Amino acid sequence: MGAAGLGEWIDRHARTFFIAPAVVLILIFAIFPTFYSIVFALSRVKFTGSGLRFRFVWFDNFLAQFSGNEQAHFLGKVNDMGPLGWAFSLLVAGLALWWLYRSWRNGATWVGMTGRVISAAMFVFVGWILGATLLSGNPWGTLLTTLFYVIVGCLVQFVIGTGLAFLCSQPISGKNFFRVLFFIPLMITPLGVGYAFKMVLDITKGPLQPLWDAIGLQGWAWSTDAWAARWFVILGDSWQWIPFVFIVMLAALENVSKDQIEAAEVDGASSIEIFREITWPQIVPVAVTVILIRMIEAFKIVDLPNIMTSGGPGIATESMTLHSYFLWRANDMGSSAAVAYLLLILTVVVCASFFNYVVLGQLRSAK
Amino acid sequence: MKIMKFAAASLLAAVGMTGLAASSSAGEFDGVTVNILTRPGPVIAGPLKERGVAFEKETGAKIVVNEVPFAEIFPKIQNDWTTGTNSIDVGVFAAGWGVELDAAGLLEDMDPYIAKDSKIDMNDIAPYFRDFGQKIGGKTKMLMVDGDFQMVYFRKDVLEKAGLQAPKTWQDYIDVASKIHNQDMNGDGTPDYGSCIFKKRNAQSYFAIQTVAASFVQTQGTAQGFHFDNATMKPIINNEAWKKAFELYKETGKYGPPEELNMDIGDTRALFKAGRCGLLIEWGDPGTLQLDADADKVKGLIYAVSAVGSKEVLDRATGKLVPVTKENAPNSVDGVNYAPFAAFGGWAGAINAKADEKKKAAAYAFLSHMNQAAQSNVDVTIGSTGYNPYRLSQLSSTDLWVKAGMPKELADNYLGAINGALNNPNMASDMKIPGAQQYTGVVLDTELARYLAGEITVDEALKNIEEGWEKITEDFGRDEQIKAQALALGL
Numbered sequence: 089m090g091a092a093g094l095g096e097w098i099d100r101h102a103r104t105f106f107i108a109p110a111v112v113l114i115l116i117f118a119i120f121p122t123f124y125s126i127v128f129a130l131s132r133v134k135f136t137g138s139g140l141r142f143r144f145v146w147f148d149n150f151l152a153q154f155s156g157n158e159q160a161h162f163l164g165k166v167n168d169m170g171p172l173g174w175a176f177s178l179l180v181a182g183l184a185l186w187w188l189y190r191s192w193r194n195g196a197t198w199v200g201m202t203g204r205v206i207s208a209a210m211f212v213f214v215g216w217i218l219g220a221t222l223l224s225g226n227p228w229g230t231l232l233t234t235l236f237y238v239i240v241g242c243l244v245q246f247v248i249g250t251g252l253a254f255l256c257s258q259p260i261s262g263k264n265f266f267r268v269l270f271f272i273p274l275m276i277t278p279l280g281v282g283y284a285f286k287m288v289l290d291i292t293k294g295p296l297q298p299l300w301d302a303i304g305l306q307g308w309a310w311s312t313d314a315w316a317a318r319w320f321v322i323l324g325d326s327w328q329w330i331p332f333v334f335i336v337m338l339a340a341l342e343n344v345s346k347d348q349i350e351a352a353e354v355d356g357a358s359s360i361e362i363f364r365e366i367t368w369p370q371i372v373p374v375a376v377t378v379i380l381i382r383m384i385e386a387f388k389i390v391d392l393p394n395i396m397t398s399g400g401p402g403i404a405t406e407s408m409t410l411h412s413y414f415l416w417r418a419n420d421m422g423s424s425a426a427v428a429y430l431l432l433i434l435t436v437v438v439c440a441s442f443f444n445y446v447v448l449g450q451l452r453s454a455k
Numbered sequence: 456m457k458i459m460k461f462a463a464a465s466l467l468a469a470v471g472m473t474g475l476a477a478s479s480s481a482g483e484f485d486g487v488t489v490n491i492l493t494r495p496g497p498v499i500a501g502p503l504k505e506r507g508v509a510f511e512k513e514t515g516a517k518i519v520v521n522e523v524p525f526a527e528i529f530p531k532i533q534n535d536w537t538t539g540t541n542s543i544d545v546g547v548f549a550a551g552w553g554v555e556l557d558a559a560g561l562l563e564d565m566d567p568y569i570a571k572d573s574k575i576d577m578n579d580i581a582p583y584f585r586d587f588g589q590k591i592g593g594k595t596k597m598l599m600v601d602g603d604f605q606m607v608y609f610r611k612d613v614l615e616k617a618g619l620q621a622p623k624t625w626q627d628y629i630d631v632a633s634k635i636h637n638q639d640m641n642g643d644g645t646p647d648y649g650s651c652i653f654k655k656r657n658a659q660s661y662f663a664i665q666t667v668a669a670s671f672v673q674t675q676g677t678a679q680g681f682h683f684d685n686a687t688m689k690p691i692i693n694n695e696a697w698k699k700a701f702e703l704y705k706e707t708g709k710y711g712p713p714e715e716l717n718m719d720i721g722d723t724r725a726l727f728k729a730g731r732c733g734l735l736i737e738w739g740d741p742g743t744l745q746l747d748a749d750a751d752k753v754k755g756l757i758y759a760v761s762a763v764g765s766k767e768v769l770d771r772a773t774g775k776l777v778p779v780t781k782e783n784a785p786n787s788v789d790g791v792n793y794a795p796f797a798a799f800g801g802w803a804g805a806i807n808a809k810a811d812e813k814k815k816a817a818a819y820a821f822l823s824h825m826n827q828a829a830q831s832n833v834d835v836t837i838g839s840t841g842y843n844p845y846r847l848s849q850l851s852s853t854d855l856w857v858k859a860g861m862p863k864e865l866a867d868n869y870l871g872a873i874n875g876a877l878n879n880p881n882m883a884s885d886m887k888i889p890g891a892q893q894y895t896g897v898v899l900d901t902e903l904a905r906y907l908a909g910e911i912t913v914d915e916a917l918k919n920i921e922e923g924w925e926k927i928t929e930d931f932g933r934d935e936q937i938k939a940q941a942l943a944l945g946l
Contacts, residue, residue, distance in 0.1 A: 132930065135537040137560035157919035160911065161901070227910040291714060309714035314908065400656040401716045402908030403901070414657070418897045419530045 129425035140421075149426035161403060161411070162427070164221035164228035173219035180215025184208040207441040210434070230403065230411040230427075231434070233318065237407060238386040238438070241322045241329075246379055248326065249333025256334075257341040267338070274331040282395025285324040289396075314404035317397050321405050324392045329385075333378055340374035341367065369453075376447040380439060387435040408434070484516030484817040491804070492532055493547035495522035496721070498841030499601070499802050502834050503547065503825070510824055516817035526657050529892045536561045536807055544810045545818045550588035550800035553597050554939060555889040562596040563806035568819040569595055575823050583877055584845040587884065588800050592942065597803035598822040600831070602845025604761070604876040605666040605798040608727075608735045611758045613640050621760050622734070623791055625667055625703045628763055632710035632734050641730025641752045649710030651723045651732035656904035658719040661895050662798040662885075663736045664903055668700035669794035669883035670764040671776070674784040677882050678944045681794065682894070682924075684771070685946060688936045690924040693917040695776040696769035701906060701913045708907065716907055728753060738798065739843030742869040746860045747838050755862045761875030762795035764788075786881040794883040795876035801845055836861075843873070850874055887943035888936055890927045898923035 098105070129149055131142040153162040160166075169177070191204050214235065221228035252270055256263045273281070291300050291309055300306055310316040344367050352362045390409040393399055399406035399414065406414070408431040415424035491507075493500050500522050507518025521543070523531055532546040537559060546556075556562050569575060577585060580599065589597050607628065609621050613635050622628040628650070636649030654660045665681075672681035672691065684691055691697075708715055712726060726732050728744060730752035735741065744750060745757045767776040768784050777783060784792040804822040806815050824830060828849075834842045835849050836859035844850050850873060853866035861869065876882060886894055898920055906916040928936050940946075 134930075135533050135559065137537065139538060157902075157922045160915075160919070165911070227905075292712070307713050309712075309717070311714050311717035312908070314910075397717060398655055398657045400904055400908060402656070402905040402910040404908060404910070414897075417527055417530050418893055419533055420893075420897075 125425045125428065128421045129429050131422050133419075133421040135419060145422070149422040150430065152423065153426060153430060158423075160227075160229060162229045162231055162430075163217055164232060165226035166217060166220040168224060168226055169220040170224035173221075173224035175219075176223050177212075177216045177219035180219070181212050184212050184215075203440070203444060206437060207445070210437045210441070227314070227402070227404075230406045230408045231430075233404070233406060234387060234389070234408045234431070234434070235438075236318060237322060237325065237389050238383055241325050241386055241389075242379055242382045244322060245326045245330050245333050245382060246375070249330045250337045250375070252330070253334045253337035253341055256338055267335075270334050271331045273328050274335075276328065278328060278391035279395060281324055281328045282392045285320070285327070285392070286396045289320060311397055312401050314401055317401060317405045321389075321392050321396055324396060325386070325389060329382060333382065336374060336378045337371065340371040344370045372450050373447075376442075376450045380442055380447055383442065384435065384439055387431065387438075482515045484514045484813070484820070486515065487813050487817045488517040488519060489544050489814060489818045489821060490519045490521060490542060491545040491547060492521045492523060492528065492535075492543045493802070494525050494528060497839050499547065502600075502840045502842065506825060506830060507821070510821055514817070514820060516821065518821055525659065526896065529896075532556070536809065539809070541807060541809050544807050544814050545804050545822065546807070547600065547802055547804045549885070549892075550584075550597055550599065550803040551885045551887040551891050551943075553803070553805050554591055554887050554943065555891065556805065557591045557596050558889050558935075558939070561808055562591070563808045563810075563815055563819075565595045565598065565806065565819060565822075568816070568823070572819075572823055574827050574829075576828060579828055579846045579848050580826075581845055581847055581850060581877060583797070583882075584801060587797075587887070587945075588803055588845070597805045598826045599801050599803045599845045600822075600825045600834075601802040601842040602873075603738050603797060603799045603801040603843055604873060605662060605736055605738055605796050606759045606761055606872050606876060607763045608737055608741045608757050608759050610635075610640060610730075610733050610753070610756055612756050613638065613733050621758070622763050623760075624765055625670070625700075625763055626766075628734060629703060629706055629710075632707060635733040636710040638733070640733060647731040648712050648726070648733065650707045650734045651711055651718075651726050652704075652707055652715065652736050653718050653720040653723045654708070654711075654716050654904075654907060655719045655722075656716075656900060660907075661900040661903060662796075664700060664704050664899070665883070665885075665895070666736055666796040666798060667704050667763075668697050669796045670762065670792050671696035671700055671767065672769045673794040673881060673883050674768050674779075674786070674792055676786065676880050677884055678946055680940070680944050681883055682886060683940060685940050685944065686937070688928050688933050688940060690921045691769070691771060692924065693921040694769055694771075694774035696767075697917055698913050699765075699767070699776060701903070701916065704903075705907055705913075716904075727757065739869075739873060740838055740841060742838075742865070743836055743856075743859070743861070744838030750838075755865050758865065758868045759872035761872040762793040762879065764791040764793035766790055766792075768792050786879070792881070793879060794881045795879050796883045797876070797885055800885045800887070801843070802841070844870075850877070884944060888939040889931045890936075893927050894924055898927070 130144060130146060132145050134141045152158045188204055188208050192201060217232055221232060256266055288294050288296060291297060310320050348366050349362055352366055388409050389407045390413060393405040393407055393410055397405045399410050408427060412424045412427040415427060491503055500520050504520045511517050528548050529552050532543055535543045553562060584599050584602050588599050589595050617635055619631050619634060622631050632649030637646040639645060640647040652663050669681050673679050724744060727735055727741060728750040741757050742759060745753045766779050768779050770777045779787045779790050779792050806818045828846055831846060832849055832855055834840045835844045836855055849855060850870060853863060853870055856866040857863055902916040902919045905911045906913055
């Protein structure tokens with residue numbers, strides 16, 4: 089091959105050469121560790137003087153999360169379901185079957201049906217755990233705690249963030265100041281937020297101590313009450329992440345066509361009607377996307393419960409990421425990797441379902 | 456005041472540097488850096504750093520102290536040394552944790568260094584710490600910087616005012632705590648707490664529960680142990696004795712701070728130094744911490760008993776509690792069985808066997824320096840160091856302590872309590888087998904936390920611990936664990 093030929097060959101493969109470094113880096117730093125962690129998830133790992141010793145145990149590390157004393161840690165106390173729990177579980181199962189039947193009748197493809205079956209199975213599974221734990225008066229495990237942070241946390245953050253964005257999109261004085269102010273928490277490291285909230289919410293010597301006393305809560309500690317602790321973790325998480333929702337939704341609201349709003353005002357539409365008929369349809373694609381992004385992030389919550397409560401009281405505030413971290417910290421690498429993979433499966437199924445059945449639906453209707 | 460005391464101690468140490476270990480001399484370790492990993496904060500790590508500066512000036516070896524959360528110390532060291540990373544040269548951790556590392560061949564044998572060290576004076580180290588804490592399989596693999604027992608402390612003035620005696624049994628502990636709870640113990644007009652125990656999960660709560668349980672379970676002397684049937688390594692935890700201990704431990708919470716379940720040791724120490732606790736379960740530190748300037752409300756008022764006991768003990772054949780007799784508890788006193796718990800065993804330094812020779816020599820010289828009486832006898836009298844006595848010269852006379860500002864009567868009580876624990880034939884040893892940190896720091900800690908939070912019943916907690924411990928034993932190999940347990944308890 090002459091010099092001209094070589095030049096042509098390089099030109100033909102230029103795209104590959106440009107992309108290759110990035111692909112190699114991703115393979116080394118992302119894909120390889122992901123696959124290597126499967127080896128951990130399928131093994132019992134022992135630390136020896138000559139390095140790590142792997143004993144292949146197939147899916148034992150996964151199955152351990154669903155049986156024995158680890159079951160209560162991961163799923164909660166599920167062996168003692170009450171009547172309300174049964175009723176709820178059956179209702180969820182019925183809804184899932186009805187949804188599958190309807191999808192089939194509406195001509196869903198085989199690929200579409202496969203996705204729906206996976207989503208429905210997860211829906212029924214979560215419904216069963218919810219019925220066996222919360223609705224039967226039993227403690228729940230790290231799986232439902234994670235979903236609580238994701239669903240309730242994201243909902244709270246979306247409502248408040250969108251509300252603040254709506255206020256700041258109005259012609260009010262000092263709105264630039266509020267934009268900056270509301271954005272600040274997002275720039276603080278979660279670790280810092282955790283410590284800040286732990287100190288602020290300290291009932292004996294924190295700055296809010298007079299407030300606790302004034303409302304008669306001086307003998308009450310939120311950190312020893314399972315539900316209060318979960319809500320306070322969500323409070324800290326929301327304080328940090330509301331700005332993210334706020335900034336994205338503000339951008340969406342400011343892009344809403346002013347002409348249409350003015351035309352509606354001329355036609356005598358009320359503010360609520362304008363928001364419902366003009367503003368909301370235009371911002372809904374952004375809204376569902378921001379919820380999706382926020383959900384993916386929320387599944388990974390670890391810093392706040394670790395710092396504020398160390399996962400306690402008991403395991404009440406322990407998320408799956410924290411569960412995996414505690415196992416890793418105990419050098420139980422196999423179980424830690426298994427919990428991490430279970431979290432990955434949960435995240436993918438929930439977020440893919442939300443994307444397919446909510447985000448895409450809203451995007452299509454927006455067109 | 457604390458800083459002044461430590462500065463004075465450092466000065467003394469600097470002067471004493473001329474008498475460094477015989478193996479070290481000026482400039483001998485120029486260019487050598489020794490990386491140490493231990494817990495965070497001024498306690499334990501603080502003196503290593505302070506004395507490390509003086510050591511560097513004298514020998515040239517740079518001492519770098521890396522601090523990680525308590526629960527991460529052991530796994531980080533194990534990870535670093537087994538994977539060949541070897542970024543850590545010295546680990547300072549619980550004496551009992553070294554067995555697992557040694558079983559993997561990761562700990563340097565210090566006996567050859569000790570043989571050439573004219574300053575360390577091993578005979579001055581109390582036999583328990585010298586032979587149990589520092590040695591594994593007859594070889595010295597660690598050097599103590601601290602000696603640990605958990606004891607019960609009480610506010611002498613508060614109990615006297617209430618006409619109460621220091622508790623002798625755990626039921627007494629509850630009774631005393633209930634009677635003094637909500638009294639104003641520091642004169643600030645605010646009700647204070649009958650009992651303060653650090654019960655936070657993933658911290659050190661699992662030591663205090665063992666302190667309570669030991670007197671119910673161990674009756675036949677130290678070699679009996681109180682965690683396993685030594686012949687089979689079957690856990691002896693799912694029984695009435697541990698159940699009673701769990702229930703009493705939970706009951707102390709009725710007379711404790713409202714956020715006790717989220718309190719680590721630093722939190723409870725702040726409370727008792729502020730004069731807010733009537734009783735507490737602690738290591739040797741409150742004896743000296745009450746001398747700190749910020750503890751003026753309790754200076755000279757916190758007294759100790761070496762152990763609180765039980766009038767009922769475990770019948771291992773039936774798993775039931777039975778009244779104490781001289782037959783079933785030969786070491787009992789007045790119908791009460793005592794088993795002072797050597798919780799944690801003391802902080803000790805171990806050297807990475809895979810570090811290079813120069814680093815190992817420098818690491819030994821530094822650990823020896825920390826361990827020698829010239830330094831140690833100063834450090835143990837300063838509360839903020841977290842170091843408690845382990846040398847006979849520290850335990851045999853109150854002179855050191857009175858010199859450090861401790862009232863004579865208190866010094867007598869303090870050393871009396873520690874010596875009482877150390878010399879008790881039924882002293883309960885902490886676990887010293889492979890997996891010790893997993894048995895207690897992970898399984899026991901998690902299930903205890905869940906029980907205290909009301910998530911599970913005591914029966915469920917004990918059953919879960921039994922299952923978890925069995926799993927760990929199977930993982931390490933039952934036969935190997937039986938041998939390790941025999942070695943640990945001197946069987």
